[in-house]
Amino acid sequence: MHAARLVADLDRLAANLRHAWYGPARSVFEDLDPVGWERVGRNPVRLLRECASDLGSAAARPGYAARVHDAAQDLAAYLDDEDTWYRRAGGDPNRVVAYYSAEFALSDALHTYSGGLGVLAGDHLRSASDLGIPLVAVGLGYRDGYFRQHLDASGWQHADPARNDFAEAPLRPVLADDGSRVTVEVSLGDGRVRIQAWHVAVGRVSLYLLDTDLEDNLPHHREVTGQLYGGDDDMRLRQELVLGVGGARLLDAIGIDVDVHHLNEGHAAFAAIERLRRHLEGGQSFASAVELVRGELVFTTHTPVPAGHDEFGWELASYHLAPLTAELGVEFTRLWQLATGPGGEKWSQTVLALALAGKANGVARLHGQVSRRMWAGLWPDRPVDEVPIGHVTNGVHPGLWVGPDLAALFDARLGPAWRASDGDKAWQRVRDIDPSVLWATHVAARRRLVGQARDRLAAQARRLGVGGGQGWAPGGIPDGRGLDPDALTIGFARRFATYKRATLLAHDVDRLAAILGDDARPVQVLVAGKAHPRDEGGKRLIQQLVELSRDPRLKGRLVFLEGYDLELARSMVAGVDVWLNNPLRPLEASGTSGMKAAMNGVLNLSILDGWWDEAVADLAPQAEVGFGWAIGDRSEAGDEATRTAADAESLYRLLTGELVPTFYTRDEHGVPRRWVAMMADAIALLSPQFSTHRMVADYVDQAYGLFTPSSEVA
Ligand SMILES: *Cc1c(COP(=O)(O)O)cnc(C)c1O
Numbered sequence: 001m002h003a004a005r006l007v008a009d010l011d012r013l014a015a016n017l018r019h020a021w022y023g024p025a026r027s028v029f030e031d032l033d034p035v036g037w038e039r040v041g042r043n044p045v046r047l048l049r050e051c052a053s054d055l056g057s058a059a060a061r062p063g064y065a066a067r068v069h070d071a072a073q074d075l076a077a078y079l080d081d082e083d084t085w086y087r088r089a090g091g092d093p094n095r096v097v098a099y100y101s102a103e104f105a106l107s108d109a110l111h112t113y114s115g116g117l118g119v120l121a122g123d124h125l126r127s128a129s130d131l132g133i134p135l136v137a138v139g140l141g142y143r144d145g146y147f148r149q150h151l152d153a154s155g156w157q158h159a160d161p162a163r164n165d166f167a168e169a170p171l172r173p174v175l176a177d178d179g180s181r182v183t184v185e186v187s188l189g190d191g192r193v194r195i196q197a198w199h200v201a202v203g204r205v206s207l208y209l210l211d212t213d214l215e216d217n218l219p220h221h222r223e224v225t226g227q228l229y230g231g232d233d234d235m236r237l238r239q240e241l242v243l244g245v246g247g248a249r250l251l252d253a254i255g256i257d258v259d260v261h262h263l264n265e266g267h268a269a270f271a272a273i274e275r276l277r278r279h280l281e282g283g284q285s286f287a288s289a290v291e292l293v294r295g296e297l298v299f300t301t302h303t304p305v306p307a308g309h310d311e312f313g314w315e316l317a318s319y320h321l322a323p324l325t326a327e328l329g330v331e332f333t334r335l336w337q338l339a340t341g342p343g344g345e346k347w348s349q350t351v352l353a354l355a356l357a358g359k360a361n362g363v364a365r366l367h368g369q370v371s372r373r374m375w376a377g378l379w380p381d382r383p384v385d386e387v388p389i390g391h392v393t394n395g396v397h398p399g400l401w402v403g404p405d406l407a408a409l410f411d412a413r414l415g416p417a418w419r420a421s422d423g424d425k426a427w428q429r430v431r432d433i434d435p436s437v438l439w440a441t442h443v444a445a446r447r448r449l450v451g452q453a454r455d456r457l458a459a460q461a462r463r464l465g466v467g468g469g470q471g472w473a474p475g476g477i478p479d480g481r482g483l484d485p486d487a488l489t490i491g492f493a494r495r496f497a498t499y500k501r502a503t504l505l506a507h508d509v510d511r512l513a514a515i516l517g518d519d520a521r522p523v524q525v526l527v528a529g530k531a532h533p534r535d536e537g538g539k540r541l542i543q544q545l546v547e548l549s550r551d552p553r554l555k556g557r558l559v560f561l562e563g564y565d566l567e568l569a570r571s572m573v574a575g576v577d578v579w580l581n582n583p584l585r586p587l588e589a590s591g592t593s594g595m596k597a598a599m600n601g602v603l604n605l606s607i608l609d610g611w612w613d614e615a616v617a618d619l620a621p622q623a624e625v626g627f628g629w630a631i632g633d634r635s636e637a638g639d640e641a642t643r644t645a646a647d648a649e650s651l652y653r654l655l656t657g658e659l660v661p662t663f664y665t666r667d668e669h670g671v672p673r674r675w676v677a678m679m680a681d682a683i684a685l686l687s688p689q690f691s692t693h694r695m696v697a698d699y700v701d702q703a704y705g706l707f708t709p710s711s712e713v714a
Contacts (some may be wrong), residue, residue: 003059007048009072010055014044015170016075016201020107021126021400025071032058042567043109046168079204084132085420085421085697091133091706098258099124099137100247100268102239103228106590108567109169111145111162112209114228115495115530116592117302118236119566120363121264122202122690123397123592127692129203130399131421133700136256138247138268140239141166141198141209144227149530149563153464155546161504166211171198173465174208174254183214184249186241187323193221193238195246208254210246229532237312237320240349244270245324248278260704262298263357266310266349272297272356273321273335277328286330290356298703299357301389303348303589305499317347341378354378354389359703365591365614370586392702393611394590395695398423398687401596403574405445409433421697424688429560431624431684435676436669442577442601442679447485449575453526454480456561478549480653482556487522488663490605491576491597493564496531496538499587505580506548507648513553515655521664523655524557525580526572528564573597577675578659581606582647585613585636598686601679604628605654607647611690619685625674628683629654 010028019025019092029044030037031523033051040046043397059065087093103118104110104125105618115120123136128135147159174182174197185192194214200207212224224238231239243262248271251258261271271292279289302308317339325332339352352473354360354375362368368391376384399419402410410418413433419424430438457480466479494500506512516523527545531538549558561568573579579597579603588610595611598604606612608630616630632650636643662675690693700706 002065003056005693006059006065006068007055009065009068010044010048012072012073013068013075014048014050015172016203017106017170018075018078018129018203018489019044021397023404025075028068028071031064041108043107043168045170049168053472071153073574081132085130085326085693085705086132086134087698089700093134093290095134095178095259095704095706096256097135097250097260097262097704097706098247098256098271099128099135099262099264100243100271101137101139101264102243102267104137104139104207105566106200106207107170108565110171110200111164112139112142112228114146117265119396119569120302120394120592123395123400123692124264124696125202125205125207126397126400127395127421127696129205130397130419131693131696131700132204133696133706135205136251137202137207138243138250139207139209140225140228140243141211141386142225142228143213144230144404146228146710147530147533150463150564151460151542151546151560153466154544155333155560157531157539158544166198171200171209172498173197174199174250182250182253184246184253184617186246186249187239187327187699188221188238189319189322191218191221192323193217193224193242195242195250197250208247210242210250212242214262215418233316234320237316240267240310241320244268244272245274247271248274257503258296260298260706262300262699262704263353264300265302266353268300269339269353269356270324272353273324273328276356277324280330286334289459293356294358297353297357297359298699299353299360300363300392301353301360301371304587305497306372311346313346343377350375351378361703362387362389364611365391366391366586367391367589376565382633388703392698393693394592394595395690395692396592396595396599397692401570401573402599403445403570405441405448406600409437409441418687421692421693423693427536427684427687431680433680435673435680436671438601438679439671439676443486445575445600446489446574446577449526449571450483450489452571453559453561454483456480456563457559460562463592476557478559480556480559482554483524483559484522484557487524488559488578488660489576489579490523490525490578491564491572491602492525492580493528493561493569493572494581494591494593496529496535496541498537498541499584501582501584501593501644501647502527502529503544503548504582504644504648504651507549507644508652509551509553511652512558513551515652515660516554516557518660521660522557523660524559526559526561526576528561528568528572530564542581551710563644569593569596573602574600576602577663578602579604579606581609581612582606582631582651583607583609584640584643585609585632585634595686595690598627598682598690603659603675603678603682605631605651605659607631608634615686615690619689622680622685623678625677625681627685628679629658 101121103113105113105118105122145162148162181196198209213222275293279292338355339347341351362371371389372387414426414429417423461479574597591610594604632647
């Protein structure tokens with residue numbers, strides 16, 4: 001009897017991805033079998049399958065079944081709760097937003113993301129769920145996600161497949177009433193491809209992952225959703241047709257009447273063409289169909305780096321779009337003009353989305369400005385500051401990103417509201433926490449991280465066949481023994497795109513060595529991140545850092561951790577003391593890892609770019625002590641080499657003049673009082689502002705128009 005209820009409760013918790021961001025639900029799986037939980041890649045569906053025979057003994061453990069039952073009841077109450085932020089704010093319950101993204105980072109059990117874009121999309125869904133926004137999401141159900149990273153003995157990155165096994169993932173097939181699978185079709189240049197879908201429950205939000213791996217498709221059509229960002233331009237175009245056109249058709253097919261279509265980056269821009277088709281089919285002229293699409297389309301652009309904007313040549317675009325154009329009953333050149341803009345020579349998904357979106361935004365205030373400049377050519381009659389691209393600054397989801405040590409302290413001292421939409425006042429109460437308690441909690445998170453880093457490095461050294469004895473000695477593989485759980489710890493983890501300047505810290509190795517190597521006041525650096533498999537330059541940067549980690553002058557105090565993913569990111573942003581970000585301004589559109597760090601009381605040391613530029617401008621005046629440090633200034637003058645040298649100089653000066661003394665100046669109880677006061681400033685001031693709860697509320701208010709009576713929007 002009890003065992004049956006336990007199984008039902010666990011199944012219910014596993015089937016909804018809220019467990020991935022809500023600690024009390026997640027810990028139910030961790031505690032069931034801590035070793036097994038790691039072995040199955042923190043996939044609750046697999047864990048339950050593997051533990052099935054052993055659940056009887058779990059049920060017998062004192063208190064366990066009751067805890068699981070409480071968590072299951074809590075989930076049911078969460079799903080049924082009608083008193084949401086959205087309702088209280090007067091949002092229209094009958095409107096629906098569809099959110100399209102090529103990536104979603106939801107859980108380690110689903111490899112459907114590569115980096116920041118996917119994490120942001122995942123946090124968007126998590127907050128939309130918490131706030132009760134009527135939102136559904138569409139993405140691609142890749143059979144292979146972005147790669148898993150491992151390094152060889154020379155520090156060169158290798159890519160291992162990251163396979164998604166849908167039979168063992170927390171999702172279910174989308175079925176029609178008669179039990180058959182719902183499918184839709186999209187025409188590519190070489191024929192029709194049939195698409196099925198998987199439903200993922202993300203709290204209250206439904207995500208539909210599209211999948212072309214069906215037996216009645218041509219073999220190469222089955223491959224379209226084969227790999228995240230795999231293949232060439234032709235494959236990219238096929239994937240984007242499936243995402244945009246297939247996504248809009250799927251929502252139609254399952255009877256979801258969408259009012260607002262939000263394109264998260266240009267990958268989904270073909271949804272706009274499908275909407276155009278629907279309005280043309282309804283009898284509208286081309287011009288009025290365009291106006292109707294503009295009334296329902298929101299577009300977010302995510303990068304000022306040109307390579308981040310998908311472009312296709314005439315031949316490829318006209319080939320794959322010919323069938324869709326025929327369905328629209330217009331000349332291809334009309335679409336080509338929309339997607340190339342004045343004087344453009346390639347089909348640009350960004351240009352298309354900007355042409356058809358009534359609301360367009362960048363992801364931080366500075367990025368809004370940069371985007372208006374970047375795309376001003378599309379509005380030749382307007383001054384740059386009237387280019388219709390605004391900004392909604394990114395955020396991160398508090399429940400996912402605050403680490404377990406601090407989350408327990410927040411639950412006890414701030415109350416549950418810190419996780420919620422109305423947490424602004426709760427965050428202020430961090431100032432009432434005794435500094436020695438806040439410090440001890442952070443130290444526990446650092447020690448946990450350093451322990452994990454040592455384990456990872458030791459495992460890596462064993463795998464490379466250099467176990468034991470060598471440590472960080474010349475030519476050796478750092479095995480983590482150079483790390484000190486109590487040293488000032490700097491974290492740097494991100495994609496290895498060159499503009500992020502991962503090696504800035506090593507601009508002058510002697511100065512770096514002097515800072516790291518001081519045995520009285522040691523400093524250590526944890527680095528992680530992936531380079532795109534075709535980015536040789538990025539891979540060389542990783543290799544340079546690995547070589548540096550073996551430089552005896554650094555005493556094993558700089559290490560590279562392989563396999564950056566959600567889990568490693570969660571440990572790093574909670575356990576380091578300082579989060580370093582040093583891109584070449586203004587190329588970092590927003591950056592979100594620094595926000596995750598700030599919520600954990602980690603102090604940012606960053607170039608004034610992306611979110612940090614506005615955090616410092618808007619909130620530094622309200623700080624009691626300060627919540628971090630700005631490297632350099634807002635100047636963008638001078639050639640890159642000169643700017644990099646100047647930024648490195650600023651970085652070294654801040655480290656020696658400010659960070660090291662502040663961290664190592666302790667009171668009689670060993671607490672760095674000024675540092676802890678800065679931690680409190682970071683948590684109290686930055687968390688509410690750079691939360692996706694605030695971000696999603698801004699989208700609802702400024703972009704989705706969900707507070708306007710429905711009659712105002714066609
Ligand atoms: C947050 C996050 C990112 C994005 O961080 P940026 O600061 O925007 O570079 C990338 N990858 C993972 C795994 C993350 O958690």
